[in-house]
Amino acid sequence: xxxxxxxxxxxxxxxxxxxxxxxxxxxxxxxxxxxxxxxxxxxxxxxxxxxxxxxxxxxxxxxxxxxxxxxxxxxxxxxxxxxxxxxxxxxxxxxxxxxxxxxxxxxxxxxxxxxxxxxxxxxxxxxxxxxxxxxxxxxxxxxxxxxxxxxxxxxxxxxxxxxxxxxxxxxxxxxxxxxxxxxxxxxxxxxxxxxxxx
Numbered sequence: 013x014x015x016x017x018x019x020x021x022x023x024x025x026x027x028x029x030x031x032x033x034x035x036x037x038x039x040x041x042x043x044x045x046x047x048x049x050x051x052x053x054x055x056x057x058x059x060x061x062x063x064x065x066x067x068x069x070x071x072x073x074x075x076x077x078x079x080x081x082x083x084x085x086x087x088x089x090x091x092x093x094x095x096x097x098x099x100x101x102x103x104x105x106x107x108x109x110x111x112x113x114x115x116x117x118x119x120x121x122x123x124x125x126x127x128x129x130x131x132x133x134x135x136x137x138x139x140x141x142x143x144x145x146x147x148x149x150x151x152x153x154x155x156x157x158x159x160x161x162x163x164x165x166x167x168x169x170x171x172x173x174x175x176x177x178x179x180x181x182x183x184x185x186x187x188x189x190x191x192x193x194x195x196x197x198x199x200x201x202x203x204x205x206x207x208x209x210x
Contacts, residue, residue: 054097055096055097055098055099056097056098056099056118056121057098057099057100057101058098058099058100058101058118058121058161058163058165059101059102059103059104059105059108059163060100060101060102060105060162060163061102061105061106061107061108061109061163062102062106062107062162062163063084063085063086063087063100063101063102064084065162065163066087066100066161066162066163067087067089067100068162069143069161069162070089070098070100070161071089072141073137073138073141073143074123074134074137074169075137076089076090076091076097076098077089077090077091077093079094079095079096080096084102085101085102085103086099086100086101086102086103087099087100087101088100097123098121105163109164110163110164110165111164118165118166119166120158120165120166120167120168121165121166121167121168122156122167122168122169122170123167123168123169123170124170124171124172125169125170125171126171127171128155128171128198128201129201129202130171131155131157131169131170131171131198131201132198132199132200132201132202133202134157134169135157135169135195135198135199135202136199136202138157138159139199143159144159145157145158145159146158146159146160146166148192148193148195148198149190149191149192149193150189150190150191150192150193151188151189151190151191152173152178152179152187152188152189152191153172153173153178153179153186153188154170154171154172154173155170155171155173155193155198156168156169156170156193157169157170157193
């Protein structure tokens with residue numbers, strides 16, 4: 013373990029669990045070996061000010077399934093029967109406000125939809141709930157909708173084009189871009205698609 017950086021953590025016990033706080037000293041070298049290709053981001057856990065308000069958005073508007081709830085303090089939601097893709101809690105944020113601009117933190121959470129039609133259904137849900145978009149973009153590799161949840165957290169809803177259709181540079185690297193997304197054309201994909209059946 014001599015090659016690993018020294019870590020300096022303090023242990024803080026919270027009534028809702030045990031957390032590690034402190035800092036980790038790191039060197040300037042980055043690892044040359046990449047992570048296992050099967051690794052993925054399993055879930056995101058968001059601090060919210062009002063659990064019911066957050067559930068109205070993530071469950072009521074986006075349609076995620078509530079898998080477990082702990083009173084007014086925490087809830088877990090998923091798609092497709094997974095234990096949770098999104099966790100919501102008020103442990104440190106009950107009645108709180110979003111962080112001010114210019115501070116560090118989460119830029120957005122991105123929710124991947126399996127098809128363009130499924131993303132179109134998400135757009136239809138947002139329109140019906142009168143939730144405004146902050147942006148909509150075609151990135152070549154994906155098409156994305158950008159918005160805020162009720163706590164001001166950035167949310168991206170997107171679908172990936174098939175890998176063989178991703179734009180590439182002459183040497184095979186990715187050539188992503190940002191162009192306006194035609195929302196009317198996207199909505200046509202939702203025509204005739206019942207909610208949750210895309």
